[in-house]
Amino acid sequence: MTTKTWFKGNLHTHTTNSDGDDSPEHVAEWYHEHGYDWLCLSDHNHLTILEGSDAEKAKWPLLVRGEEVTSRESTGPVHVNGYGVNELVEASNSTDIVTAMQANVDAIIAAGGMASINHPNFRWAFDDGAMMQVDGYKFMEVFNGHPETHNTGGGGRASTAGIWDRLLSNGKRVWGIAVDDAHHYVNEFSPNLSNPGRGWIQVKAATLSQQDILDAMSDGDFYASTGVTIGDMVSNTREIKIDIDPETTPSDGIQAKYTTLFTGSHGRLLYESTSNSPSYRPTRLDGYVRATVYSSRGTKAWTQPVYIDIE
Ligand SMILES: [Zn+2]
Ligand SMILES: [Zn+2]
Known part of the structure; x- marks a missing residue:
């Protein structure tokens, strides 16, 4: 690969x-x-x-x-x-x-x-x-x-x-x-x-x-x-895992803090995380799952939806 x-x-x-x-x-x-x-x-x-x-x-x-x-x-x-x-x-x-x-x-x-x-x-x-x-x-x-x-x-x-x-x-x-x-x-x-x-x-x-x-x-x-930087990301129907690269103020080394919302069909909140490595395991009822990362600096990142097909 x-x-x-x-x-x-x-x-x-x-x-x-x-x-x-x-x-x-x-x-x-x-x-x-x-x-x-x-x-x-x-x-x-x-x-x-x-x-x-x-x-x-x-x-x-x-x-x-x-x-x-x-x-x-x-x-x-x-x-x-x-x-x-x-x-x-x-x-x-x-x-x-x-x-x-x-x-x-x-x-x-x-x-x-x-x-x-x-x-x-x-x-x-x-x-x-x-x-x-x-x-x-x-x-x-x-x-x-x-x-x-x-x-x-x-x-x-x-x-x-x-x-x-x-x-x-x-x-x-x-x-x-x-x-x-x-x-x-x-x-x-x-x-x-x-x-x-x-x-x-x-x-x-x-x-x-x-x-x-x-x-x-x-x-x-x-x-x-x-403004939010993601270092690595796993995104499939089994798991969505995001490794956030925290922004740091150069003068004093203070790190920004992050909140990640995993949302599904009709924008429903599925899971909220305050970790710098948030993760979520989709369920069959979610429809789709996407994540929005909110930084304390006011910036955001949006991951792309994973589609959960219901047979
Ligand atoms: Zn234009
Ligand atoms: Zn235009």
Whole structure:
């Protein structure tokens, strides 16, 4: 068996090829300098492909092809990211959200890519009601770092994690990703701007290549994070075991503390742990099991669901 390694990457980024404020080269450099192994430049309705000399490429992370397929005519914004697409994908101009979403997903798959439904709560455009009517997408954003994406929901609107649970509980098999959706690189960094470095996934792959990253994503061999680091993880229908790498304050060596919630069908709490190595053994009635790790620093990690099939 080959040894697999975690590779850190961001799946949602803008450059001056759409509404980002820095060039693709500089954006790629930012991610390389900040410890990212790979990056998807996902401009609105533009396939950004960076070509460069070996010396230039050494300053960039591995670049995974992507596009934010962006329908602007629908009654709410329908943005679907395509990962690994071989060509530019045209966005649907349907006014109907479900029709536009399905057309964008289908076009991404036809272009050889995998589809992710972006930021459902952006402008409160749609929720699981629309997403249940669309087939073929593999991912949804459980966290988006743009300040207008309302990840936590409220006022009767479900959080993105709540939308994910409703999809899973109704039989959709969808992986949850955390992304930056970064636009702003050159001026100040502030909570009101969409700066880089807020959400990422750690993919467990044999090598750092586009194909291995995409294959591992397709299989759900990754976790999403806004700061929590997982050292090792076992995840199958018999056991889910997470080894958290605790964050430590450099000045005084004080460690963060963690709480992990294992949740199942309809978001039901199955088990809560305060250990740095939480584990849970799924039962036949759980439907699916996923874990959310909460750090005392305010950051989180989300593991991918394990599906418990009831015969
Ligand atoms: Zn978007
Ligand atoms: Zn975006």
